[in-house]
Amino acid sequence: MKTWNILYRGTLSSCNYACAYCPFAKTKNTREELAADAADLQRFVQWVAGRKERIGILFTPWGEALIRKYYQEAMTELSHMPNVYRVAIQTNLSCKTAWMNKVNKETFALWTTYHPTEISRAKFIKKCKELDENAIRYSVGFVGFKEQVKELEALRNDLNPSVYLWVNAYKREANYYDAALLEQIEAVDPLFRYNTTYHPSEGLPCQAGETSFSLDGDGNMRRCHFIKKYIGNIYKEGFEEKLFARPCSNKTCGCHIGYVHLENLKLYEVYGDGVLERIPRQQNY
Numbered sequence: 287m288k289t290w291n292i293l294y295r296g297t298l299s300s301c302n303y304a305c306a307y308c309p310f311a312k313t314k315n316t317r318e319e320l321a322a323d324a325a326d327l328q329r330f331v332q333w334v335a336g337r338k339e340r341i342g343i344l345f346t347p348w349g350e351a352l353i354r355k356y357y358q359e360a361m362t363e364l365s366h367m368p369n370v371y372r373v374a375i376q377t378n379l380s381c382k383t384a385w386m387n388k389v390n391k392e393t394f395a396l397w398t399t400y401h402p403t404e405i406s407r408a409k410f411i412k413k414c415k416e417l418d419e420n421a422i423r424y425s426v427g428f429v430g431f432k433e434q435v436k437e438l439e440a441l442r443n444d445l446n447p448s449v450y451l452w453v454n455a456y457k458r459e460a461n462y463y464d465a466a467l468l469e470q471i472e473a474v475d476p477l478f479r480y481n482t483t484y485h486p487s488e489g490l491p492c493q494a495g496e497t498s499f500s501l502d503g504d505g506n507m508r509r510c511h512f513i514k515k516y517i518g519n520i521y522k523e524g525f526e527e528k529l530f531a532r533p534c535s536n537k538t539c540g541c542h543i544g545y546v547h548l549e550n551l552k553l554y555e556v557y558g559d560g561v562l563e564r565i566p567r568q569q570n571y
C-alpha cells in the first residue's frame with residue numbers, strides 16, 4: 287500500500303497569541319472566512335475517507351486552529367479512519383484538552399510549541415500534564431533565542447522526561463550560535479544541528495512531490511510549502527499521476543517540515559512514523 291504524507295494549510299490565518307517574531311497570525315478571520323475554512327476542511331476529511339492509501343496528515347495552519355471546534359472535530363474523525371496512520375497539527379496548546387478523550391490515541395499526535403512571551407511555563411506544563419494523563423502523543427518545541435536558553439533548560443527539567451523537546455534555530459542572523467551555545471542547546475535537543483542550517487537541496491532527490499505533498503483548502507497540490515508551483519488538484523481526476531520522483535528545484539531547504547523529506551539526510555530513519563509530529567523513534571532524545 288502506498289503511503290502519502292500530506293501537509294494541509296487552509297485559509298485560517300488568525301491566532302490567539304501574538305509572538306513578536308511570527309510572520310503570520312496578524313489577521314482576524316471573519317465568521318464567513320471561518321465558515322469557508324470549515325467547509326474546505328470537511329471536504330478534505332471526506333476525501334481522505336474515500337482513499338485507499340495509507341495517509342499521514344500534518345495540519346500547518348497560518349495561525350492557531352485547535353481553538354476552533356471544527357478542527358477538533360475533523361482531527362477526531364480523521365484519527366478513527368482505518369487508512370489514516372497519523373493525524374497531527376502544529377499548535378500552541380492553548381486549547382482545552384478534554385475533547386481529546388474521543389480521539390484515536392494510536393494515530394493522533396500534536397506538534398506543540400511553547401511560546402514563553404505568551405504563556406507562563408507553569409501553565410504550559412500543566413497543559414502537557416493533561417496530555418500525559420490522557421496518553422496523547424506530542425512533541426514540544428521552542429525557538430532557540432540566545433537569551434532564552436535558560437528558559438529552555440528549565441522547560442526540559444519540568445517536562446515529562448519521555449517527551450521529546452526540539453529546538454528550532456534562529457536563522458535570520460548568520461553565525462548566531464557560537465560553539466559553546468550549540469553544545470548547550472544540543473544537550474537538550476541532540477537533533478538541533480539539523481535545524482541550524484539551510485540544507486543544500488537543488489538537484490537532490492526529495493520525497494516531496496512523490497510520497498509527500500502540500501495542500502490548500504481548494505485541494506491545490508504543491509510539492510511542499512516552499513515551492514510555489516502547483517502540481518495538481520486532489521479533487522480533479524488523474525491527480526495521482528502528478529506524484530512522482532523529481533529533484534528539488536530550490537537552492538536550499540531550512541525547515542523540518544521540508545528537509546525531513548530530503549533523501550540524503552536519511553531522516554525517515556531517525557523519525558520513522560513520528561516524522562510529521564517531529565518525534566524521533568529513539569526515546570533517548
Ligand code: SF4
Pocket residue numbers: 301302303304305308309310311348349350378401
Ligand atoms: S502561537 Fe504560533 S501562529 Fe500564533 S503568533 Fe505565536 S508563532 Fe504565530
Ligand code: SF4
Pocket residue numbers: 487492493494509510511512513533534535536538539540543544545547548
Ligand atoms: S528539499 Fe525542501 S524545498 Fe526541496 S522539494 Fe524537498 S521539501 Fe521542497
